[in-house]
Amino acid sequence: MGNTAAVNSGSTALKTPNVYHGISRVHQDNGLRNSVRVMDLVMFTQVAEITSCLYLSSAAAVRGEKVRSLGITSIINITLEIPNLQLPNLESVQIQVDDSPTARLGLYFDRCADKIHEVDRRGGRTLVHCVAGVSRSASICLAYLMKYHRMPLAQAYRHVKRRRPVIQPNIGFWRQLIEFERRVLGRTSVKMVQSSIGWVPDVYYQDVKPASSWYTSSSSRYGY
Numbered sequence: 001m002g003n004t005a006a007v008n009s010g011s012t013a014l015k016t017p018n019v020y021h022g023i024s025r026v027h028q029d030n031g032l033r034n035s036v037r038v039m040d041l042v043m044f045t046q047v048a049e050i051t052s053c054l055y056l057s058s059a060a061a062v063r064g065e066k067v068r069s070l071g072i073t074s075i076i077n078i079t080l081e082i083p084n085l086q087l088p089n090l091e092s093v094q095i096q097v098d099d100s101p102t103a104r105l106g107l108y109f110d111r112c113a114d115k116i117h118e119v120d121r122r123g124g125r126t127l128v129h130c131v132a133g134v135s136r137s138a139s140i141c142l143a144y145l146m147k148y149h150r151m152p153l154a155q156a157y158r159h160v161k162r163r164r165p166v167i168q169p170n171i172g173f174w175r176q177l178i179e180f181e182r183r184v185l186g187r188t189s190v191k192m193v194q195s196s197i198g199w200v201p202d203v204y205y206q207d208v209k210p211a212s213s214w215y216t217s218s219s220s221r222y223g224y
Contacts, residue, residue, distance in 0.1 A: 043164065044058050046058075046061060048163040050145075050163055053116065054125070054126055055072060055125065055126070056160065058134075062127065064087055067090065071124075074116075074124055075126070076137075077092060077130075078129070080096050081131075095108050099130065099135045099170060100170070101170045106176030109143035112140045113143050113147040113148060116128075116148070117147075132166075133164065134167055135167075135169045135173060138160060138164070138169055139177060141160050142160060143180055145159065150185065153181040154190050174200075193205075
């Protein structure tokens with residue numbers, strides 16, 4: 001059987017996972033709502049290739065046949081409640097962190113980035129997943145790209161979003177990613193700005209145009 005490990009972040013009680021992370025909660029038009037739901041279902045089963053050695057997905061997409069077909073040799077499972085996939089010659093690590101703005105996911109940025117890099121050096125591939133593949137696992141992929149590909153956070157975000165459009169780290173994770181960028185790269189490319197829905201990273205303004213209609217409304221495509 002594959003090797004497994006688990007780390008508990010000291011998070012609070014288990015919460016029922018919201019696999020869609022509010023992505024389509026604000027749509028009023030039925031046709032638009034249906035099209036977004038179809039997109040959500042596609043993203044729910046997608047395994048996105050972030051680099052030649054790194055993949056990102058939801059938990060629902062983690063299936064033995066898919067893992068084997070992609071040559072994945074290591075999985076980083078960032079959930080409280082979902083057990084590791086057990087396959088021969090598959091290494092699985094579980095980081096038990098809740099998807100909450102107060103969760104200290106940043107404590108694991110270095111450890112997970114180093115693990116992905118180590119697996120790559122051995123010729124392997126890593127799949128990172130959380131429940132929805134939207135917040136926790138996306139944040140880990142961003143941290144890896146900053147540390148080992150020297151990508152500024154804004155560039156890393158655009159890179160991952162092109163491959164998995166539904167990514168949306170929570171605001172607490174954004175703050176931790178900005179601090180990680182400052183530590184790793186010595187500068188910051190993303191800043192938190194005030195909007196009609198509270199503090200958000202400025203990169204969200206570039207996702208929906210025109211920006212002026214975005215920050216005065218809650219009807220943007222992904223509900224930012």
